Each structure stands twice: as C-alpha cells, then as structure tokens.
Amino acid sequence: MLSVDDQAEVPAGHFRRVVTTRDWNPLRPRTLEFKFYARGVGLVLALDISGGSGREELIRYERGGRPRSASSSSKRASGSSSSLPSSSRSRASR
Secondary structure, three states: OOEEEEEEEEOOEEEEEEEEEEEEEOOEEEEEEEEEEEOOOEEEEEEEOOOOOOEEEOOOOOOOOOOOOOOOOOOOOOOOEOOOOHHHOOOOOO
C-alpha cells in the first residue's frame, strides 16, 4: 500500500481518500501497475507504469447496487504484491 489519501479522476467521477497500491506479478516481472481503490466502490483506476501507457478506468457504477458474483470459470487467483517506501508516493489526479 502506497497511500490512503490519494485522489483519482475517472469518467465515473472524482474520488478522494483513495487507497493506492503498487502491484506486480512474479510471472511477468516487467509489468508494474498503480491501482487506485475508492471506499465503497472498489477499483476505480489502474495505470500501467512499466513501459506501456495502459489505463483502465471506471466508467460508471451504481451506489448501493448489489455486487455481481463471478462464475467459477472466470475467477482467477492474483499473484500480485504491493510494496514501496512511503517516500515514493505519487498522486494521480486524471
């Protein structure tokens, strides 16, 4: 976890007090992402920072909506981990 007080701007809106993580996958060691999670919403923004310009944004969501459960065939385990010193924090307001 990098921060618990970031901000993210996506088509679904502006989110404050966003939790930011740095994620990597040992199976793809050159892939690195910053992910931004909003309370009560979940993942709102993912930025590929390892040589690419990938960006995933939340387009819309419904407050108080029931979460959809994934079918067993579409579920997958995540091998990601988060770690970075607090001095390396960055804000992404896009």
